[in-house]
Amino acid sequence: MLPFLVLSQIKKSNSKTKSAEKLLKIPKNDSTFVNIWDFSKDFVLEMKYATHDNFLKQQVYDCEVCLLRYKTVVALLQAQRYFMERGYKIKLFDCYRPLDIQKKMWKIVPNSNYVANPARGSVHNRGAAVDLTLVDFCGNELEMGTAFDFFGPEAAHDYQLLTEEALCNRKILKKGMELHGFKIFESEWWHYNLETGFSEKISNFKWNCN
Template sequence: MNRKIQGFIGLIGVVFIGIVVGCKEKKAKGELPMVSMPIEINKDSIVDKQKVVQELSISPYEALEALSDTTFVNLADYSEDFVFDMRYATENNFLKAKVYDCAECYTRVKTAKALLLANEDLMKKGFKIKFFDCYRPHDVQFKMWAIVPNPQYVANPVRGSIHNKGGAVDITLVTLEGEELDMGTDFDFFGKRAYHDNLDLPPTVLNNRLLLKQTMEKYGFWSIRTEWWHYNLASGSNDEIANFKWECP
């Protein structure tokens, strides 16, 4: 291990200690959200300082390699090649409500690494990934359930979602110029037209969905039948539900 990576790991330790202390203080003051079942604050550090990577002169992937797979990171800090349209930080979603204080896309390190590889593959073909949703704090899951308490549309927060574990993303594809590919429906369209096994769609739509699906599966993700946009990292389902919130500007 070279000195740069050792220095990076040391910095992570400092960040981790600060976060743990901060969480304990907030818990003691009753500032952490109250929910109807016990939840655990994720014990890993949250690393979102791209300038640290730049100062160490290592690639984003090398920086991720120096972290625990279960650490949360902000994707925007590790690649400028992603596109973001975080719908739940707006009212432009099926809930018709803003449930995030501000728009950020966090995932676990292992999810981020798989997404970087998938996006690199797609960019060679002229496309890149656009995100609608990423990690979702557990108390946001409760907010969504309060608005739409139907497991057909929102995962019951008692059980939780892989979104709450940092292992799920809602995505589509865009061209390198940012133009969305036609996937047949908008994000969060709940109907048969959004199903993966619905082949009664134009060839262009089917090909676009197939490109996304095959690429994501190649890098360890699996899809769900009813939502062409939703992908879970196979190794993410066993992680703990988390409830940290990122700081807003």
Template structure:
């Protein structure tokens, strides 16, 4: 397997040289597993096996969330492969500026979406599972914030899952530094195909997320 991986990586580098690129597009601290390399673009991947340069604060794997209930059995950021690749590119850009992504949520089973809707049936903040569902259910959305490379979280004006106007991405009445932090997050995410929503500064969906089917499989916590 190691020999196969070396051949794949060498081939990628040769392609980059021939096309005027000095290195492969996606740089990580890991050699990609053979199963990941052969994963279709629309398949699910675990971000941790792709790149270790992310921070995690999965509230739904704890009771520190608006449900007041642990609904994830473990911390596992599952995304469609092309979404994960785009997120890695975003993180590389942020790291060059001294920051990195801190993740709150990625793929979310539809069953969890139903629980959320039962407690907060407000489509401004929770997607209706009985309608189109959430891009989270498709593996095409992320909830996240920024932190320094030393682990200090940037001030975005509210905590994650704050249901109110202060969390709205179009709220321009906040202090200048908060607006600057949000703008850095928004612009960098949008540069790689992610789109924000008006009511939650932390939520971004991938531009092609609707092409993925809704899923409800549980996390594989091993």
């Protein structure tokens, strides 16, 4: 059973989320890009490409913002409620990604097991993919066996030579995301695509940081 304080946080968070959805009145089939924090501040953001702590070794986003198609945000809100009821929160590493950034990534890692070929485009470029992990209510990341953006077989969903804790945590993340309309990317435990995400158009706009 979760402690009373945690249960109180969940109830308070769910109330805020429902209020935000009601206030904004955006239809659920809308493909408009929205800022996830306009709907819930319960999502933890550590946008790696807004820092130098990434495989590019350079900052390619001007600021830390998570933009996604509205339908993607709705699915994530549902997943977030599911995880919070179990004592976790979603921590986001990447959301919408402009096509120009995808091209830069491909130049460094031209391997479709880890980086989508920009000629076809990534689901990130369509605003319907997220890179994420789970944290507890103190902000501690759950052990997943590798770091984010680890390019090796250990990052794959079917890799089994990990600790029992890491395997269990990956299963928790996978189950929660799949229950709410997302599907895995086989070679990256952190990457999830909205099931209908590839039907969206590729975008290349950069967001305003003001």
